[in-house]
Amino acid sequence: MSSQKITGLILAGGRAQRMGGIDKGLIPFRGKPLIESAIERLKPQVDTILINANRNITKYAHYGYPVIMDETPDFSGPLAGFSIGLKHCATPYLLTSPCDSPLLPLDLAERMLTKLEAENLDLVYASSEEVNGKVWAQPVFCLMRNTLEHLLNDFLSKGDLKIDHWFKEVFSGTVVFNAPHAFANVNTPQELDALEKISS
Numbered sequence: 001m002s003s004q005k006i007t008g009l010i011l012a013g014g015r016a017q018r019m020g021g022i023d024k025g026l027i028p029f030r031g032k033p034l035i036e037s038a039i040e041r042l043k044p045q046v047d048t049i050l051i052n053a054n055r056n057i058t059k060y061a062h063y064g065y066p067v068i069m070d071e072t073p074d075f076s077g078p079l080a081g082f083s084i085g086l087k088h089c090a091t092p093y094l095l096t097s098p099c100d101s102p103l104l105p106l107d108l109a110e111r112m113l114t115k116l117e118a119e120n121l122d123l124v125y126a127s128s129e130e131v132n133g134k135v136w137a138q139p140v141f142c143l144m145r146n147t148l149e150h151l152l153n154d155f156l157s158k159g160d161l162k163i164d165h166w167f168k169e170v171f172s173g174t175v176v177f178n179a180p181h182a183f184a185n186v187n188t189p190q191e192l193d194a195l196e197k198i199s200s
């Protein structure tokens with residue numbers, strides 16, 4: 001697959017309120033900061049990586065990738081990260097992934113790019129099928145064309161910050177992944193403990 005086309009954007013710009021406000025990407029998971037697992041799993045799938053963070057910029061810069069901050073100073077949600085990611089994206093596609101999903105799928109880019117190109121979509125987001133058969137959108141795992149920058153900024157300028165609303169404004173589709181735990185993320189200390197115990 002042609003990884004030359006894709007910039008990976010790791011979203012580490014949230015407030016992490018359910019985690020007590022500490023910077024989630026830097027929390028240790030299996031002996032290393034959470035973001036390191038995201039970098040390791042994303043790196044083989046993309047051509048280049050950007051880190052989106054709003055705090056601890058020097059620590060994130062340590063990984064050797066550009067660190068970009070939201071342009072809006074008020075933690076306005078992941079779409080603020082998408083916006084700054086698109087601004088800095090020099091490849092045709094941007095693939096977003098959160099910093100707090102250390103078991104993210106290794107075939108994320110390949111499967112979403114195949115769908116996007118086959119159906120000539122603007123954007124593809126991931127969904128997960130749970131063991132009970134229910135399907136959940138995983139919207140922060142998102143592959144989009146870099147040409148969406150202006151459309152996204154127009155959308156945000158109207159004051160709507162909801163990611164599912166944005167997806168309805170563009171030609172979007174989803175890929176359903178049947179991979180237990182691949183999208184498990186860490187929102188609370190309890191979830192961190194539970195995830196430590198899962199074998200991957």
Ligand SMILES: Nc1nc2c(ncn2[C@@H]2O[C@H](COP(=O)(O)OP(=O)(O)OP(=O)(O)O)[C@@H](O)[C@H]2O)c(=O)[nH]1
Nearest residue numbers: 011012013014015016017018075076077078081098
């Ligand atoms: N750039 C940016 N990313 C954000 C923002 N808010 C959330 N995110 C990212 O979006 C992803 C999913 O968000 P959450 O899991 O809710 O993380 P969070 O918002 O830091 O945590 P809570 O405050 O507990 O909701 C994570 O990768 C966050 O880093 C924001 O204001 N700006």
Ligand SMILES: [Mg+2]
Nearest residue numbers: 014015016017
């Ligand atoms: Mg949040």
